[in-house]
Amino acid sequence: MGRFTVAAAIAAIASPVTSGASAFAQTGDAPTAQLDGRTREAIAEGRLYLPDGVWRLTRSEDGCNIQRDFIRDDARVTLAMRQQPAGPTEFSLIGAGFEIGDDLEAGFVPGTGLTPFTYLRRASIGDRHGVIYTGAMFGDGQAISQTGAANMRYYVAQAKRTEPVVLSTGPLGQALAALVDCQGQILESLGVDLAVQRTLSQNVELTNVGALIDAFENEYRGRLLRQSGRGAITVFYVVDADGKMTHCRSTDRLMSAELRQLVCDTMTEVAQFTPARTAQGEAVTGYMTQSINFTFSLWPGANGQRRR
Structure with missing residues (x-):
């Protein structure tokens, strides 16, 4: 059998700068996870995935997507973020080693903490595999200022049985502005x-x-x-x-x-x-x-x- 309920609607362009769309966070709670010891160690020792190219924006009937590759040694990780107007963010993290069943915690740093993502689905780009998960872009659903976006440094993903991944994203202001503009065009x-x-x-x-x-x-x-x-x-x-x-x-x-x-x-x-x-x-x-x-x-x- 199936039971459905209809939640409250959201009517505003889901600007990651002005709206966190907190109603769509998977856990339903503000993030409580913090950087674990291995992740802090990776940042301190400079074991970062560095950008390979710029953020790429694409638009389709499924929404607006920004995507960027990051490399460390011979490894390549792709981070993609897709949104429909007024909706949550769908993240794709490819090549990072995470799988369905991992207790994934992820988010931008600096911030208020990492969001636990309990429901993952497989994704791939060519022969590189990864996961998809959905939630508010900045986890706690709070507004983030342009200054805050400009001060972003990393996107972090960690799980107990997988090596943490730290992507050196740098400032996000231009990428997020392009995402918001794309949603307006839709x-x-x-x-x-x-x-x-x-x-x-x-x-x-x-x-x-x-x-x-x-x-x-x-x-x-x-x-x-x-x-x-x-x-x-x-x-x-x-x-x-x-x-x-x-x-x-x-x-x-x-x-x-x-x-x-x-x-x-x-x-x-x-x-x-x-x-x-x-x-x-x-x-x-x-x-x-x-x-x-x-x-x-x-x-x-x-x-x-x-x-x-």
């Missing part, structure tokens, strides 16, 4: 007027949450999705001035493509909205990012395996 291409968004008196609102939850659960049973567990799927959508959803995209690669498609299909068919409005009461095109929480449990044999 919104404008979908009919969202950014200047109008800054003066809204009412954001887009989902009005039939109960009916939508029922529809999710019915669709889940009807399609017999063979998976179990719990988590959240992030959905980005645009609603026009008539209250019609004109765009829906779930790009969370931590979840199966089938489950992501189910969520958007169901929202397209069932979800009802009131449109965003200006201070003058005029209905305008707006957007939201919604977190759909779920808990799935399988009945015996539902996964195609016989009971012993």
Whole structure:
């Protein structure tokens, strides 16, 4: 069986400089992990991965992505950060030696601490392998100033059974500004007027949450999705001035493509909205990012395996 809940929506460009999107942090808590002894030793001894090239920005229907390679001796590590407007950050760390099952703790330094990431998924670039994980870019969900971004020095990843990785990122101001600008371009291409968004008196609102939850659960049973567990799927959508959803995209690669498609299909068919409005009461095109929480449990044999 499957149970769904719809979390509060977020309506603001997910600028990593002005918004940490803390509602999407995997653990649900502020980070508590600190640099362990091996990581501090690596920094003190200069065992750093140094930049190989500049941050590269790409844009697709799945969002905006910035990516950079880092090298130490013959080893190469790639860090990528991808965002949809108003969504969390999806990190890809390739070539660092981390695997599913690691108790990964990661984050930018200096900062308030590292974020524990409990749910990882495999990723690769060519023959180099790594992991994907999702959360707020700066962990604690607090705003970071341009000065703070300019003072960043490292991206750190550590786990008990894997050698820590310290990437010498240096200042992030220009890279983050490019990411924010890219997200604005996506919104404008979908009919969202950014200047109008800054003066809204009412954001887009989902009005039939109960009916939508029922529809999710019915669709889940009807399609017999063979998976179990719990988590959240992030959905980005645009609603026009008539209250019609004109765009829906779930790009969370931590979840199966089938489950992501189910969520958007169901929202397209069932979800009802009131449109965003200006201070003058005029209905305008707006957007939201919604977190759909779920808990799935399988009945015996539902996964195609016989009971012993």
